[in-house]
Amino acid sequence: MVRSNYDYPGYERSGPVYWAKKTTLYAGVIFGALLMIAPFYWTVTTALSANPSVGIVTILPETITFEHFRALFAENPVERWFFNAIVFAGAVTLFNVAFDTLAGYAFAKLDFFAREKVFLLFIGTMMIPGMVTLIPVYIILAELGWVNTYRGLIVPFIASPFGIFLLRQYFLGLPDSLGEAARIDGCNKFQAFYHIYLPLAKPAVATLGIFAFMGAWNNFEWPLIIATSQELYTLPVALFLVQGQYTQNWGLVMATAAIMVLPVILAFLSAQQYFIRGMTLSGMKG
Amino acid sequence: MATQDSQSTEGGWARFGSLEAIRRKDNLAALLFILPNLIVFTAFLFVPVLFAVYLSFAEWQVLTGDLQFVGLDNYRSLIYPLPWENDWAVLSTPTVNLWWWAVSRTMIYTFGVVPVAIAGGLAVALVLDRQIRFKKVFRAAYFLPVMLSGAISAIIWGWILNLNGIVNNILGPVGLAHNWIGDPSTALGVIMLIAIWAGIGFNMIIFLAGLQNIPDELYEAARIDGTNGWQRFRHVTWPNLQNTYFFVIVLAIISSFQVFAIAYALTSGGPYYATTTIVVLIYQEAFQHDSMGLAAAMAMILFAIIFVFSYYQYRTRGNDEVTY
Numbered sequence: 220m221v222r223s224n225y226d227y228p229g230y231e232r233s234g235p236v237y238w239a240k241k242t243t244l245y246a247g248v249i250f251g252a253l254l255m256i257a258p259f260y261w262t263v264t265t266a267l268s269a270n271p272s273v274g275i276v277t278i279l280p281e282t283i284t285f286e287h288f289r290a291l292f293a294e295n296p297v298e299r300w301f302f303n304a305i306v307f308a309g310a311v312t313l314f315n316v317a318f319d320t321l322a323g324y325a326f327a328k329l330d331f332f333a334r335e336k337v338f339l340l341f342i343g344t345m346m347i348p349g350m351v352t353l354i355p356v357y358i359i360l361a362e363l364g365w366v367n368t369y370r371g372l373i374v375p376f377i378a379s380p381f382g383i384f385l386l387r388q389y390f391l392g393l394p395d396s397l398g399e400a401a402r403i404d405g406c407n408k409f410q411a412f413y414h415i416y417l418p419l420a421k422p423a424v425a426t427l428g429i430f431a432f433m434g435a436w437n438n439f440e441w442p443l444i445i446a447t448s449q450e451l452y453t454l455p456v457a458l459f460l461v462q463g464q465y466t467q468n469w470g471l472v473m474a475t476a477a478i479m480v481l482p483v484i485l486a487f488l489s490a491q492q493y494f495i496r497g498m499t500l501s502g503m504k505g
Numbered sequence: 506m507a508t509q510d511s512q513s514t515e516g517g518w519a520r521f522g523s524l525e526a527i528r529r530k531d532n533l534a535a536l537l538f539i540l541p542n543l544i545v546f547t548a549f550l551f552v553p554v555l556f557a558v559y560l561s562f563a564e565w566q567v568l569t570g571d572l573q574f575v576g577l578d579n580y581r582s583l584i585y586p587l588p589w590e591n592d593w594a595v596l597s598t599p600t601v602n603l604w605w606w607a608v609s610r611t612m613i614y615t616f617g618v619v620p621v622a623i624a625g626g627l628a629v630a631l632v633l634d635r636q637i638r639f640k641k642v643f644r645a646a647y648f649l650p651v652m653l654s655g656a657i658s659a660i661i662w663g664w665i666l667n668l669n670g671i672v673n674n675i676l677g678p679v680g681l682a683h684n685w686i687g688d689p690s691t692a693l694g695v696i697m698l699i700a701i702w703a704g705i706g707f708n709m710i711i712f713l714a715g716l717q718n719i720p721d722e723l724y725e726a727a728r729i730d731g732t733n734g735w736q737r738f739r740h741v742t743w744p745n746l747q748n749t750y751f752f753v754i755v756l757a758i759i760s761s762f763q764v765f766a767i768a769y770a771l772t773s774g775g776p777y778y779a780t781t782t783i784v785v786l787i788y789q790e791a792f793q794h795d796s797m798g799l800a801a802a803m804a805m806i807l808f809a810i811i812f813v814f815s816y817y818q819y820r821t822r823g824n825d826e827v828t829y
Binding site: 244248251255262265318329334346349351355358380438479483484 | 531532534535536539541542545546550552553554556557560632645646647648649650656657658660661662664665667671702705706759763765766784788791797800801805807808812815819
């Protein structure tokens, strides 16, 4: 559908200038990409090498050993922490998707009292530094008796202003006439949302899902505060506490880092297609 | 109710009236749509914020449970200016007011990180939007750092920039080895570099989205007119990315003002307060010095700064909407 650059006058596909430009471009992109990836690479190689404290620059460790991973799992209930992290991130993601699609739709397609002001109020909460609310939220949960429970861990995060913003932008990009046609055909407002708009919003939902998952997976402060027993630690918290014991053993520290990084990378790669499209379409209209 | 209105109209010819009716009364439906968020936000954001506002006028020791209303004292004690000598030792005297210092550190961080991360993100997006081989692989590579939490990035970079880390092993033979994290004059720079490293990919994704929203026809027309690459960027890409800049800049500045995880995990605000940003200072006041009231007052000022900035952006932007 898109014509190639080369079909236009003045765009020659050969000659020294063309090749010089092309080489520079690729060299730059590859160099940048290497800068982005190198820390991950060193994380993994450090975790796999037998004696990383020497810190010598090598492309591959001289001897590859899984000793650091084995030690980590042998001395700690890593599986349990992994499970908790998945439950936390999974539940937060599901609730976020459900609640934020509803609200995003309302702000984009329904006309109601003080809509802009309420929206601004919701979005304004993005600006509140997390530190401000940490202690009051803890006190509220303590009153409810939710400290050291999954409920206490999950519930404060089940709605996110960023998700509402993202979904609103996306729904704004979809034509009003779709919903109006559905309404004239007898759909109520929820049906118009659920049957017409929601299926069209899959890319935005996937995007929100990734962000919600990443945010919860990487969340450090909150599980640290609300989980008082080891059984409720999530992976990041537990591993940071573990890391404190091994400060001089960089192999173990990097093994913990590698374990934390892997699931997010897998989640991203599995949803990458939708993700870019979601960002594109929810984009910047309105 | 609105459904009945639409049924009562005759065929499609009275559509104008029926649409008016459909559009008119959404209050109840909208309330139901928003309700779950409203409940969560009320319980875990609005009420806690109000409590924090009260706290900023009080002195509260969590450990002893001692809560006292002190009026404007917390705010008053933040106003005292800092001596502006560039002497690290001055900062460690306990009488020095660190608030303005933390503000200045945060400003340096923001003005250093935001433009570079945005320009870098735009540059990468422009290249990876073109017909380049393996662009999906490249996009994934540039996005990879975004998925790390600040704390993990800090740990990994702490290893790389360690005294016997990889960077010093490369620079050592050239005589440039340096205690990057331990030296107060380079520590903030290190944190800024990590933030740029982590931020480029995020901005890239948003710019890619913005670029793909620009209709191809505009570029085709421009090409037929015989424009060169720079002219197309200047007259087609640049103006059509306006909404994207807004989004990217606001998000970048808001998150820069709130930088915490990288600074705290890498250096705990040190050495010599070199990386004590606003939120690091808030955290230390609240949880290490046990003065919640002062921390809350700082948080309120931070919130006010961010709010004024964002609101200004929001209002000015409404006027120059781009239409295709």
